[in-house]
Every structure is written in structure tokens, then in C-alpha cells.
Amino acid sequence: MEEKPARLTGGRFLIQAEEAEAMAEEAGVAAVTELLPLLVPAAQRLARPPISNYRVGAVGLGTSGRIFLGANLEFPGLPLNHSVHAEQFLVANAAAHGETGIRCIAVSTVPCGHCRQFLQEIRGSAEIQILVTSDEEPAFRPLASLLPLPFGPPDLLHKGVPLLLEPHDNALGATVVPGGGGGRGLSDAIGEGGMEQRLRAAAEAAARASHAPYSGCAAGFAVADVDERVYAGSYLESAAYNPSLGPVQAAMVAWVAAGGGGEDGGWGIVAATLVEEEAAVVSHEGTARIFLEAVAPGVHLKAYRLRSSKAD
Amino acid sequence: MESGKFVIAAQEAEAMAKTAGVAALKELLPLLVSTAQRLARPPISNYPVGAVGLGTSGRIFLGVNLEFPGLPLNHSVHAEQFLVANAAAQGEAGISCIAVSSFPCGHCRQFLQEIRGAGEIQILVTSDEDAAFRPLSSLLPHRFGPFDLLHKGIPLLLEPHDNDLGSVESAVIAGGGQEVYEGIEKEGIQQRLRAAAGAAAKASHAPYSGCAAGFAVADGEGRVYAGSYMESAAYNPSLGPVQAAMVGYVAACGGVGGEYRGWGIFAAALVEKEAAAVSHEGTARIFLEAVAPGAHLNVYRFRSSATV
Numbered sequence: 001m002e003e004k005p006a007r008l009t010g011g012r013f014l015i016q017a018e019e020a021e022a023m024a025e026e027a028g029v030a031a032v033t034e035l036l037p038l039l040v041p042a043a044q045r046l047a048r049p050p051i052s053n054y055r056v057g058a059v060g061l062g063t064s065g066r067i068f069l070g071a072n073l074e075f076p077g078l079p080l081n082h083s084v085h086a087e088q089f090l091v092a093n094a095a096a097h098g099e100t101g102i103r104c105i106a107v108s109t110v111p112c113g114h115c116r117q118f119l120q121e122i123r124g125s126a127e128i129q130i131l132v133t134s135d136e137e138p139a140f141r142p143l144a145s146l147l148p149l150p151f152g153p154p155d156l157l158h159k160g161v162p163l164l165l166e167p168h169d170n171a172l173g174a175t176v177v178p179g180g181g182g183g184r185g186l187s188d189a190i191g192e193g194g195m196e197q198r199l200r201a202a203a204e205a206a207a208r209a210s211h212a213p214y215s216g217c218a219a220g221f222a223v224a225d226v227d228e229r230v231y232a233g234s235y236l237e238s239a240a241y242n243p244s245l246g247p248v249q250a251a252m253v254a255w256v257a258a259g260g261g262g263e264d265g266g267w268g269i270v271a272a273t274l275v276e277e278e279a280a281v282v283s284h285e286g287t288a289r290i291f292l293e294a295v296a297p298g299v300h301l302k303a304y305r306l307r308s309s310k311a312d
Numbered sequence: 313m314e315s316g317k318f319v320i321a322a323q324e325a326e327a328m329a330k331t332a333g334v335a336a337l338k339e340l341l342p343l344l345v346s347t348a349q350r351l352a353r354p355p356i357s358n359y360p361v362g363a364v365g366l367g368t369s370g371r372i373f374l375g376v377n378l379e380f381p382g383l384p385l386n387h388s389v390h391a392e393q394f395l396v397a398n399a400a401a402q403g404e405a406g407i408s409c410i411a412v413s414s415f416p417c418g419h420c421r422q423f424l425q426e427i428r429g430a431g432e433i434q435i436l437v438t439s440d441e442d443a444a445f446r447p448l449s450s451l452l453p454h455r456f457g458p459f460d461l462l463h464k465g466i467p468l469l470l471e472p473h474d475n476d477l478g479s480v481e482s483a484v485i486a487g488g489g490q491e492v493y494e495g496i497e498k499e500g501i502q503q504r505l506r507a508a509a510g511a512a513a514k515a516s517h518a519p520y521s522g523c524a525a526g527f528a529v530a531d532g533e534g535r536v537y538a539g540s541y542m543e544s545a546a547y548n549p550s551l552g553p554v555q556a557a558m559v560g561y562v563a564a565c566g567g568v569g570g571e572y573r574g575w576g577i578f579a580a581a582l583v584e585k586e587a588a589a590v591s592h593e594g595t596a597r598i599f600l601e602a603v604a605p606g607a608h609l610n611v612y613r614f615r616s617s618a619t620v
Contacts, residue, residue, distance in 0.1 A: 008438045051521060051589050052547070054461065076314070080521070080547040081386040112456040112546035113425070117418025130455075148451060149437075151417040215356060215385070240417035241357070241385040243548065281356050281381045286601060290594030 009042040011094055013257035017065030032061060033129070033140070034108035036176065039069065040133045043086065044108050047071035048256070052081075057087035057108045060094065063101035068094045073252060077294035081242070082287075084249045087115040091122070092236060092245055092253040095211075100165050104129035104140060111146065118243040119143055120152035121164035121211065121236070153239050157213055163212045164236060168248070170218035172207055173306035177278045195228045199273040200304060202232035206247065207275045207306075210234035212282070214241070219276040219284050221247035223255060223296075224268045231255040235284070246284055247274065248291050269296035278305040318351075318398055318563035322370030337366055338434070338445065339368060341411035344372070345438045349413050352376035352391065353562070362413045365399060368406035373399045378558060382602035386548070387595075389555045392420040396427070396469070397542060397551055397559040400517075405470055409434035409445060416451065424448055425457040425461040426469035426517065426542065458545045458566035462519055469517045470540060475524035477513055477583070478616030501530050505581035508538035512553065513583040513614075516540035518590070520547070524616075525584040525592050527553035529561055529607075531576045537561040541584075541592070552592055554580065554599050577604035586613040 009015065015023070024035040036059045043057025051074040058070035070090025074083045084092075086107060094102060102122060110132045111119075119125050126144035144150075153163055162168050199222045204218025214237050222232035233250025247251075260268075274288050285303050292299050320328070329340045341364045342348060348362025356379040363375035375395025379388045389397075391412060406426060415437050418423070424430050431449035449455070458468055465570050467473050505528045512526025527540035539556025561575070582596050593611050600607045 027591055052461075074547075077591050079595050080543070080550045080590055081552075083547045085546075085548065109460070110454050110456050112549075113418035113420070113422025113452055114546050114548045115418070116452075120418070145422075146452075146454060147413050147418055148453070149440075151415045155414070156357075191353050216564055237385070240390075241379075241388045242390065242419045243417075244385045245604050246384055246386075282385055283602075284384055286598030287384050287595070290598060293594060294591075 004145070007040055011046065011259060013046070014097060015067040018239055020067045021277040024300045032065065032067070033104050034166050036061060036067070036104060037131055037133050039067070040106050040108050043069040043071050046256070047073070047086065049074045050076055058090045058105055059107075060090045060102050060105040062094055062099040063103055064099055066097070066099060068097070068099065071256070073249075073256065075291070075295055078291060079198060082249065082291060083276040084245070084253060085112070085118075087111050088118055088245050089253050089256075091118070092233065092250045093257045095165055095234065095236065096250075096254055096257070101221045102165070104131070106131045106133060108133050110134070112244045113147070116143065116147040117151070117240045118245070120147070120150050121238055123166065125152070126150075140261050151240060153213075155238050161213050162211070168209050168211055169206050170210060170212070172204065172218060172275070173277065175307040177305045177307050195224055195230070195271065196273070196302070198230045199224055199271055199302070202230045202277065203275040203304070204274045206232040206250070208232040210236065210247065212237045214239060215280075215282040217277055217280040217282040219247045219274070219282075220278070221251040221275075221284070221288060222273045223251050224271040225255075225260055225268050226270050229258070229260065231258055231260060237297060246287065248288050250285060267295050269299055272296070272299055272301050274301060276303070276305060278307045318374045319402055320372040325372045327372060337370065337372070338409050341366060341372070341409060342436055342438050342443065344374070345411050345413050347411060348374045348376055348391070352378075354379045355381055356385075360413075361391040362412055363395045364412075365395045365407050367399055367404040368408055369404055371402070371404060373402070373404065378555075378562065378563070380599070380603055382600070383599065387555065387599060389551070389559060390417070390420050390423075392416050393423055393551050393555075394559050394562075396424070397539065397556045398563045400470055400540065400542065401556075401560055401563070407433055407470070409436070411436045411438060413438050415440070419549045421448065422456070422543050422546045423450040424550070425452070425455055426544055428468045428471065430457070431455070433494060441473050456546060458519070462547050466519050467517070473515050473517055475514050475516060475518075476616050477510065477524065477614040479614065488573040501536070501579060502581070502610060504536045505530055505579060506583070506610065508536045509581040509583040509612070512538040512540040512556070516542065516553065518543045521588075521590040523585045523588040523590040525553045525582070525588075525590075527557040527583075527592070528581045529557050529577045530579045531561075532578050535564075537564055552595065553584075554592060554596050575604055577607045579608040579610075580614065581610045583614065585611045586615045
């Protein structure tokens with residue numbers, strides 16, 4: 001019985017609410033929450049951790065009733081802070097699909113402190129129910145019990161500032177500041193081919209949706225595969241700074257969640273675009289370059305630096 | 313206490329405790345937190361954090377947060393990490409208690425798991441209404457840690473490491489101008505940077521990836537400061553060798569920082585494994601571009617068959 005629901009996910013990272021209900025019924029569980037742990041092995045199978053070979057799968061239930069999967073990603077040749085944890089993947093995946101809240105998460109290993117911290121960015125995080133399938137007696141417990149006396153958004157932000165998974169519409173400058181390394185003027189961009197326009201539009205939309213209330217530095221990143229499919233990700237900042245999910249990582253989440261990825265474990269990235277603010281105090285341009293050097297050598301980064309008068 | 317002092321010898325700590333009228337060294341720690349905070353360098357957040365730790369040797373170590381504009385936030389150093397890196401660089405074998413100005417975030421609670429007996433480290437938060445020492449295990453219950461991944465018997469953080477670096481390949485030269493290069497050649501600074509980064513790599517804690525690494529920076533006076541890579545079981549909270557070297561730099565001289573352009577860094581050296589699964593070369597380059605443009609970086613790659 002445990003295998004069946006896992007097979008039904010078919011490598012997908014998102015299950016619509018109706019289907020989730022149907023799967024729960026078929027699995028013979030009373031509530032969709034009880035379905036989550038049964039899907040963890042499926043999520044683990046989607047993990048790509050070539051450095052540790054330690055697969056982590058996470059399955060979350062959104063307030064919409066949709067189920068989101070997350071799996072860990074590792075990138076050889078880079079420092080370990082380029083890694084994506086399964087719980088972060090899940091949240092970035094949910095955010096990209098406009099999910100407004102996460103009620104519970106089942107995960108294959110107990111979340112590390114980095115993830116317990118990252119989850120604090122969600123409103124009501126203390127009440128997110130977490131179940132660890134590797135526990136002797138797996139049971140849902142509130143995140144507050146795993147990170148008591150947390151440091152979090154309330155320590156730094158005024159009430160009323162949108163938190164992660166809440167709508168963001170960051171004001172981005174309209175002026176693209178030309179500069180070295182691929183920045184270009186607006187008129188030049190319009191003259192570009194369709195794929196480049198789509199990459200830029202996707203990265204911009206991702207920047208507009210990004211969560212960066214601490215630095216005020218909105219940012220988005222987009223990549224394209226050989227079939228010219230475009231995947232984009234929004235920067236998701238953490239109050240504790242270091243656990244922030246970079247826009248590059250968020251774009252890789254979108255890529256994997258959409259079933260992308262080259263053969264033989266390669267990534268098959270053919271183009272990449274970053275949109276961020278000019279002279280940003282938190283800039284991802286350098287890190288995006290080194291990421292591409294390691295993961296997609298030969299791919300040139302196009303960086304659009306926008307001049308904006310308004311901080312996030 | 314004079315400003316800019318990041319290590320207090322055991323005897324002096326005892327004397328300070330007496331002067332402050334506290335019964336135990338532990339009680340001295342919270343009294344030093346605001347001093348530590350004043351040494352912090354957080355130009356992005358302007359949120360200074362100070363941490364004061366007591367080593368098992370009786371020495372006291374300070375830690376402060378460091379932030380580097382123009383880079384992603386994962387280049388930041390937290391005060392608790394600074395404290396641990398500082399203690400490690402001084403050969404401290406254990407930390408028994410830490411007083412800190414804000415609640416440690418999950419990233420730090422995780423990083424601290426690398427120390428043997430982490431659960432029993434006593435933590436006091438001076439901003440807490442009921443400021444009292446409580447064990448780290450109460451702040452990170454049901455932890456993920458080294459023993460989820462390592463066999464017992466492998467050295468943990470603060471325990472002696474002597475990584476085998478095998479044979480160090482010839483240098484790859486990157487960045488900086490010819491003048492700078494000749495300048496540092498003349499002074500023998502390049503050799504000292506290489507030696508310091510190599511020693512730091514030998515001492516580094518990288519049991520998860522097996523990728524030992526060390527980094528060293530030289531200031532305009534030719535003084536060299538080095539730092540060892542310190543890996544976390546949870547990967548992302550790892551402290552890069554570049555950050556560890558900045559800790560060494562700030563701890564040694566109170567930090568040449570905003571007053572000097574480029575942190576006063578003139579040249580740097582990275583020692584890491586050839587074709588490493590975890591490589592710091594790219595990140596070291598972008599760090600220097602943002603923090604010390606024009607600084608000269610040499611990268612030395614070693615070939616080793618031994619695991620760390």
C-alpha cells in the first residue's frame with residue numbers, strides 16, 4: 001500500500017487538490033495529511049545529491065490543498081552553500097505556484113537548523129506541522145518544538161511587511177544600466193531573439209515576486225534548456241541572512257520541478273539571465289557566473305541591472 | 313577591556329572575573345557581550361551581534377558578525393561562527409558556554425553541532441528577559457548532526473586535524489596586476505601566504521566532502537592571516553576558508569575595515585584539492601572582486617588520495 005501513492009506521483013512535484021483527495025482515498029487514509037509521509041520516498045527518488053549521495057525528500061500540504069514535493073540538490077565544483085535542501089525546494093516550489101501557506105511537511109530526515117530557520121520566513125511558521133519519516137515513531141509536531149525561541153522576521157521587520165508566500169510586487173527600475181559582463185540597454189534587448197526576451201521577462205517577473213525585505217534587493221534568475229523552455233526563480237531571503245535561497249538556486253528548483261535536466265545527470269542549460277538592482281548591496285551576479293562555470297561551462301550570463309528608486 | 317581584543321588569556325579572564333565581582337568565569341561572559349557588539353562589522357543590516365565564549369582551557373573568545381556588501385548574503389559570518397573559528401584558530405579544544413546578544417539563529421544552532429558535546433554547550437542570550445544559561449540541545453531539539461553522517465571516531469570541529477595534502481600543484485595565478493605580483497614576490501609574501509593557507513588546509517574540518525581547504529590574506533604591511541574551511545553536516549552552514557581568514561584578520565587586528573579601501577587586503581592565497589567536489593576558487597575570486605578589487609590571488613591545488 002505504501003508504494004502505490006508514491007508511484008502515482010509519476011515524478012511530479014505538484015499534485016492538485018482534487019487529485020490529492022483522490023489519492024488519499026485510494027491509499028485508505030482519513031486525511032490528506034496522512035498521505036504526505038507515504039509520498040516521501042517518491043520525493044527522495046527525485047533528489048540530485050551527487051556530493052553526499054544522501055537523498056532527502058520533503059512533501060508539503062499547502063493551504064490550497066495542493067501537495068508540493070521537494071528534493072535536495074547539490075552542485076559539484078562549488079561551495080556547499082550552493083546546495084538546495086529539500087525543505088527549501090518545497091517552499092520555493094510552492095511560492096512559484098502562488099501557494100499562500102504551508103500547513104504540514106513530511107520529510108525523510110529531521111530538518112537541519114538551516115531549514116528550520118528558512119521556514120521562519122512563512123507567516124505562522126511556528127504552527128507548521130513537521131513529520132520525520134525516519135523517526136522511530138513518526139508523528140506531526142509543530143515547527144516551534146524544533147526551533148524554540150526562534151530568531152525570525154519579527155526581530156527585524158515591521159508588522160505589515162509581506163512575508164514569504166504572501167504576494168510581493170517589488171518595484172523594479174525600468175532603466176537597464178549597461179555595464180560589463182552582458183548588461184545591455186533596453187532597446188538592445190528588444191532586438192534580441194525570442195528566447196532572450198522570454199528569459200529576461202521571466203527573470204524580471206521573478207524579481208518582482210522575490211522576497212527580500214531585509215536587503216531590499218529584489219532579484220530573479222532564469223535559465224533555458226536546449227528546447228528553449230524557460231525556468232525562473234525568485235530570490236527568497238532569510239532574516240538570518242545565510243539561509244537565504246539565491247535566485248539561481250530558485251531557478252534550478254523550477255527546472256527540476258518542471259522535470260527538466262539533461263541526460264546523464266547533466267543540466268543542459270543553454271542560456272541564463274539575471275535581473276537585479278544596479279549596485280545592489282546584495283548582488284548575485286558573481287555567484288551566478290561561478291555557478292554557470294561549474295554547472296554549464298560555456299554559457300554566458302546576461303545580467304540586467306535595473307535602476308530603481310524604491311527599495312523592496 | 314581594550315577594544316579589538318578577541319582572545320582573553322585564562323589568567324586575565326580570572327582577574328577580570330574577580331574585578332567584576334562574579335563568582336565564576338561563566339558569569340563574566342554576558343558582561344562582555346556589548347563590548348563584542350561594538351566590534352561587529354554589519355554594514356548591510358546595521359544589526360551588530362556580539363558573542364563571547366568560554367573555552368575549556370579557560371580562555372575567553374569573542375565573536376562578531378561580518379557582512380560584505382556586493383555579495384550574496386551567504387558570504388556573511390555570524391558572531392557565533394566567528395567565535396568558533398577564532399577558538400579553532402587558537403587551538404581551543406572545546407567551548408563550554410556562550411553569551412550572545414541575540415538568539416542564535418537556526419544556521420548557528422546547526423553550525424555549533426560540529427563541536428563534540430554540542431548539546432551541552434550553555435547558551436545565554438543577553439537580550440532575553442530571563443537571561444539565563446540553557447543547553448544548546450534545548451534550542452535545537454532532535455538535531456541533525458555529524459553522527460547522522462559520520463562514523464564515531466572521526467575528529468570533530470576543535471579536535472586536532474592533520475589532513476594529508478599530498479603534493480601541491482603549481483600555482484594558478486589569477487587577478488591583480490603585474491606590479492602587485494612583483495611586489496609580493498619581492499617581499500616573499502607569496503611564500504608566506506602559500507604556507508599559511510597550506511597550514512590552514514591541513515587543519516581544516518571537512519569530513520563530509522573530504523575537501524580540505526585553507527585561505528590566507530596579506531595586508532599592506534605584509535602581515536598574513538589565514539583561515540581553515542569548517543564544514544557543517546548540514547552543508548549550507550559551512551564556514552568557507554575565505555570567511556575563516558577574514559575572522560583571523562579581524563580577530564588579529566580588530567579589523568581593518570571601512571576606514572581602509574578594500575579592507576587593506578593586498579594579496580591572497582587559496583589551497584584546496586584538485587578537481588574538488590567542493591571548490592572555493594570561484595567564490596574566493598568574487599569575494600576579492602567585491603571586497604578587495606585588485607588584490608592578487610594565487611590558487612594552489614593539491615592532489616591527495618587520503619580522505620579528510
